[in-house]
């Protein structure tokens with residue numbers, strides 16, 4: 134029976150960074166990264182946008198083949214179509230996730246981790262020897278491997294958390310259904326990402342245009358199924374694209390779920406850590422999870438490595454991971470979640486009015502902070518929430 138120190142399930146951003154950082158922290162450990170798909174990074178279920186600062190903690194985008202487009206502007210579109218341009222330098226990047234995820238897995242491999250594709254974890258149980266016995270399937274053959282620490286980085290549909298007895302359920306109001314096309318030959322600012330709000334466009338969520346080049350963009354939307362009139366995300370998206378870009382060529386299509394919730398109550402147990410989407414570590418306001426997943430993966434890899442070195446992989450020792458995550462971002466997500474709930478009560482007319490007020494601020498002086506301040510002035514019921522969490 135193969136005996137592994139750290140077994141990482143899932144080679145998305147969380148898993149690859151976890152394997153990379155675990156090996157870097159403790160090069161003597163056997164670290165294995167499993168990916169059930171036949172290639173790391175494919176298929177892509179993502180709009181591929183990341184903030185500049187967060188990305189740079191892990192990789193420099195300049196001159197790489199995995200950074201598709203530098204973004205220097207955000208354009209908000211109110212439900213009535215009013216545009217609000219927010220100019221900031223170095224806002225972020227639109228990645229090529231197929232290449233980016235492969236790049237992170239290559240970092241893990243370069244650090245000495247073994248990366249296995251087309252290899253799936255199918256179940257696991259705790260054994261009397263204090264190790265997890267993980268069933269691993271590859272090429273139609275199933276084996277059992279022993280692991281000191283299992284890192285569950287297996288995304289939205291996580292099973293590792295459940296196998297370990299952790300509660301990873303998602304309330305249906307906090308699960309967004311997303312649909313996205315790659316559109317070719319469209320007119321949009323190639324240096325800007327667009328975010329469009331509106332109950333008729335994407336109820337409970339928003340629509341996006343994330344350019345990957347001149348005239349090429351990921352165009353999609355996420356919505357909360359409970360808030361729709363029975364139509365699915367693809368139908369809403371088709372309607373929006375037919376109005377905005379009639380005749381555009383649709384050269385790619387993807388669907389996926391985004392958990393806009395808060396971090397699961399417990400991300401650890403004896404010999405197990407859960408990271409990234411699997412632990413609901415997505416920003417509940419924006420739905421962004423790539424950088425969060427990498428940050429969680431880094432914490433998980435480092436805590437697993439030092440716990441093994443110390444000879445204690447029990448729940449109490451591994452709880453350090455949960456506390457570090459909550460200090461880093463998890464507590465902020467609780468605040469963002471409250472704001473999300475407050476925004477849910479506001480209707481289209483609020484956002485239309487806000488867009489017109491914000492447009493009175495000179496373009497160079499518009500920032501997300503100022504927009505938020507205007508939102509508070511226009512809608513005083515947000516003030517107690519802001520006061521509670523921001524002051």
Ligand SMILES: Cc1cc2nc3c(=O)[nH]c(=O)nc-3n(C[C@H](O)[C@H](O)[C@H](O)COP(=O)(O)OP(=O)(O)OC[C@H]3O[C@@H](n4cnc5c(N)ncnc54)[C@H](O)[C@@H]3O)c2cc1C
Pocket residue numbers: 142143144145146147148167168169170174178179180181182183252253254255286287288289292311312313353388389390391408409410411415420421422423424426
């Ligand atoms: C439509 C859409 C648009 C999005 N747009 C953005 C965006 O623009 N910016 C942003 O920051 N975030 C975005 N997100 C969210 C982002 O994609 C995720 O937050 C991010 O990929 C999370 O990384 P992860 O490593 O936790 O999980 P994932 O990237 O989902 O990786 C999990 C991996 O685990 C593998 N796996 C699962 N089970 C097993 C198993 N049993 N054995 C082996 N392997 C397994 C999967 O195949 C997968 O490769 C979007 C999501 C969707 C659906």
